[in-house]
Amino acid sequence: MPIASSPTPVRTAPGLRTGGPPVPRSRAGTRRGVRPLSERLAPYILVAPAVLIIAVFRLYPLVLGVNFSFTGDGDRNGQTVGWDNYAILFADPLFRESMRNVGLLVLLLPVAVAIPGLLATFIYLRVPGHRVYRSVYFFPAVLSPVIIGAIFNLLLAFDGPVNTLLAIVGLGPVDWLGDPDVAIFAVVGVHIWATFGMALVVFLAGFATLDASLIDAARVDGASLPKVIRHVIVPGLSRTIQFVVVTTMIGMLTSMFGLVYVMTGGGPEGSTYLPEYYIWFQQGQMSRPALASAASTVLFFVMLGVGLLQLGILRRSGRED
Amino acid sequence: MKRRTLWTTVLIGPLALYGCGSAAGPDSSEGGGEGTLVVWDWKSGDATAESYIEQAKADFAEKHPDVEVEFVAQPFDQYYNLLGTAIQSGEGPDVMLFNGGGQLRDRADALLPLEDYLAEDMDRLAGWEAFSADGHVYAAPVTLQGHPIYYNKTLYEEAGLDPESPAATWNDFLDDCTTITDATDAKCFAMGNKEGYGIQFFLSGLGSGVLTPQEYDDWIAGNRDWTSPGVKQVFEMWVEAEQDGLNNDGVNSTAMFNDEFAIFEAGEAAHVIGLMSDVGHWKEFNDFLDAENVGVMPAPLVNPEAAPSLPYDGGIGYGVAEWTADPELAADLVRSLTSPAALEAFYADAGAIAADTTIDASDSGPAAAEIVDQIPTGRPALHVALSAETLELMGRLSQELLSGSVTVDDALSQLAESDQAA
Known part of the structure; x- marks a missing residue:
């Protein structure tokens, strides 16, 4: 932990200085009083580029977007409309559906984390063929969402191979992308399939830091595999798991646009709308940029809430160490 | 404490100005530079539209030899998003392709009324309704689109x-x-x-x-x-x-x-x-x-x-941006893009029913002939309204x-x- 070890060298520095020739007190005092202007400005000049970049390219557009969300569209372009856009937004069943789907993604998060976690555990425990699985699992992570969406469009089509397989085992066809109760799970499932490789790699890196002797000791004591996972592996990997939770959540909320666009286009019946797809739809297809700005603002605050929550969790886990 | 107050003011201050400006951007700006017209569409990149573009360019070059025309082919699935961004910033192409109906009417504010420039073509071309809004014509039809x-x-x-x-x-x-x-x-x-x-x-x-x-x-x-x-x-x-x-x-x-x-x-x-x-x-x-x-x-x-x-309307058509520097020049390009020779080429190569009612379609099979026969009695499609x-x-x-x-x-x-x- 670099923060914990850093105080030591800092503390030794004044100690070394006191070991040198004594500096007259009065002279040090005057030097501090007349420090040249350039020296006093230096820190501000040094941080200015970073602050400017953040202000111009991050904060300004953000403020502009919030500002636009209080203006009108179409005939009312440029006029102040107060909270009208937000009223329209929360009255729109499509936007409410997209917000419900965000809630669903949060609920599905444990599944999205457990799958790479379990598979990484099996690889770590050297199940037969673990070397092959390690590369195979990572493979989808290098494909673009558009390609993945196109592949699964074919696989999940009503007369596609998945339904043919189901028919062989005597199960009725499922309209994977046409049934509003199923489609969102199909899209999220494909997203998890496509991205779990990255989380798997993080888990494997976490396993590399795990003390193997603890697992050996547990086995010698006769612990079963579920018990080894529950009492040795999970506690040992707690920081890794937290990291994967945060990155998976961000990935689910911000990078599913491509899959939704290719696989369902928000349908059927608007059941697979997500906020970013809604924003794109209102701005581009319906030419209602102000309404899209309002939706972006809401999404921003949702993300801010989720982000702060995760920061809190991370900070708490930092203290435990 | 003081610093925190300062930062809060810096961050929150601009929000007090909420509701200023507009999300759709300022009203006017210019398109292409002097002597250049920029056209946006999703067709000019297709091999089947090549001869059509060539014919239209040749027709325009005859009238305005000094003006250069630049065709920018955009991907269709992103077209209206890109166009929306261009309209918001008030800068973009001088001439642009539209689907008839809602897509055009929703953006009529950003377009120039063309009825005065296109008066001579009114009888020769069909499908104007889909490119009209509030009594003005905003684009000239290239193809007819319908639902046989x-x-x-x-x-x-x-x-x-x-x-x-x-x-x-x-x-x-x-x-x-x-x-x-x-x-x-x-x-x-x-x-x-x-x-x-x-x-x-x-x-x-x-x-x-x-x-x-x-x-x-x-x-x-x-x-x-x-x-x-x-x-x-x-x-x-x-x-x-x-x-x-x-x-x-x-x-x-x-x-x-x-x-x-x-x-x-x-x-x-x-x-x-x-x-x-x-x-x-x-x-x-x-x-x-x-x-x-x-x-x-x-x-x-x-x-x-x-x-x-037969339900049909104007399919695609070219309109002129309201911010173009020389409206007459841009309207002339629209006329070239709907000239008889260009539309004949588009019908023959791209397999579109062209908006020009004088084109003979009898050699394209019974289906095309039947459609062309029904055009005189056809009416606008219900959903396009x-x-x-x-x-x-x-x-x-x-x-x-x-x-x-x-x-x-x-x-x-x-x-x-x-x-x-x-």
């Missing part, structure tokens, strides 16, 4: 039906479908409603066989009675077609572009409500099924008082109608509300 009912003559023959005399009434049509399905296993309709377009084609393709001419005209003129028996009947037919097994399986997950048309081309369905130009049209079907096996039939008569007609919002809602409700999660009455009352708000 295509049928597969081979399947008719296999089922023992006369391919040259398709059913004229809805009941006979349903009987023919039963006969075809029993004999060949082919479905009645190829239908894809994943994007919510299926209902639009269904409404326009079959509507003229249900609504009386008066109801039809009122609908186009904007006096739409969503609760009238005729309109209700079209939506009930939409539900019944699905329940009676007329459609292919998985309508809500079948994309119209191009899975629906692929089903028809594979001979797995006897009918499809297709397009006249670009895709899903006679030229494409001719390639798969052979020209002599593709037929076009008028909408089957549901209501004896109805008068079936609706706003983009109402169409989006109709797409969503049509999916709910198929899955049974909304009733026809409920759907129609929602549509009436959306239509009145637009």
Whole structure:
């Protein structure tokens, strides 16, 4: 932990200085009083580029977007409309559906984390063929969402191979992308399939830091595999798991646009709308940029809430160490 | 504490100015520089449109040899997003391609009225309604787009039906479908409603066989009675077609572009409500099924008082941006893009029914000839008169109608509300 070890060298520095020739007190005092202007400005000049970049390219557009969300569209372009856009937004069943789907993604998060976690555990425990699985699992992570969406469009089509397989085992066809109760799970499932490789790699890196002797000791004591996972592996990997939770959540909320666009286009019946797809739809297809700005603002605050929550969790886990 | 207050002020301060400016940007700016006209479209990159662009450029170069024309082909699926961004910033192309109907009307604010510049072309070209809004013409039609009912003559023959005399009434049509399905296993309709377009084609393709001419005209003129028996009947037919097994399986997950048309081309369905130009049209079907096996039939008569007609509008057309430096020059380019030689090339190579009514289409197979024959009596398509919002809602409700999660009455009352708000 670099923060914990850093105080030591800092503390030794004044100690070394006191070991040198004594500096007259009065002279040090005057030097501090007349420090040249350039020296006093230096820190501000040094941080200015970073602050400017953040202000111009991050904060300004953000403020502009919030500002636009209080203006009108179409005939009312440029006029102040107060909270009208937000009223329209929360009255729109499509936007409410997209917000419900965000809630669903949060609920599905444990599944999205457990799958790479379990598979990484099996690889770590050297199940037969673990070397092959390690590369195979990572493979989808290098494909673009558009390609993945196109592949699964074919696989999940009503007369596609998945339904043919189901028919062989005597199960009725499922309209994977046409049934509003199923489609969102199909899209999220494909997203998890496509991205779990990255989380798997993080888990494997976490396993590399795990003390193997603890697992050996547990086995010698006769612990079963579920018990080894529950009492040795999970506690040992707690920081890794937290990291994967945060990155998976961000990935689910911000990078599913491509899959939704290719696989369902928000349908059927608007059941697979997500906020970013809604924003794109209102701005581009319906030419209602102000309404899209309002939706972006809401999404921003949702993300801010989720982000702060995760920061809190991370900070708490930092203290435990 | 003081510093925190300062930061809070810096961050929150600008919010006090909320509601200033506009999300759609300033009103005026320039397009291409001096001596250059920039055109945005999604066609000029296609090999099939090459000769069309060449002809149009040549025509324009004759009139204005010093002006350079730059065609920028955008991907169609991103086109209106990119155009929206250009309109918001008030800078972009001088001349741009549009689909007729809602896509153009929603952006009429950013376009220049062209009726004074195009007066000479008014009679030669057809399909102006789709490019007009509030009494002004905002673009000149290049192609006509419509929704003929295509049928597969081979399947008719296999089922023992006369391919040259398709059913004229809805009941006979349903009987023919039963006969075809029993004999060949082919479905009645190829239908894809994943994007919510299926209902639009269904409404326009079959509507003229249900609504009386008066109801039809009122609908186009904007006096739409969503609760009238005729309109209700079209939506009930939409539900019944699905329940009676007329459609292919998985309508809500079948994309119209191009899975629906692929089903028809594979001979797995006897009918499809297709397009006249670009895709899903006679030229494409001719390639798969052979020209002599593709037929076009008028909408089957549901209501004896109805008068079936070909539903069509201006398909794509070029408009002029309101911010262009020299409106007359840009309008001249639009005239070149709709010149007889250019449109003839577009019809021949791209397989579009061109907006120029003087082009002879008799050598493109019976389907194209039948469509061209019906153009003089054709009327604007029902769904093109609706706003983009109402169409989006109709797409969503049509999916709910198929899955049974909304009733026809409920759907129609929602549509009436959306239509009145637009």
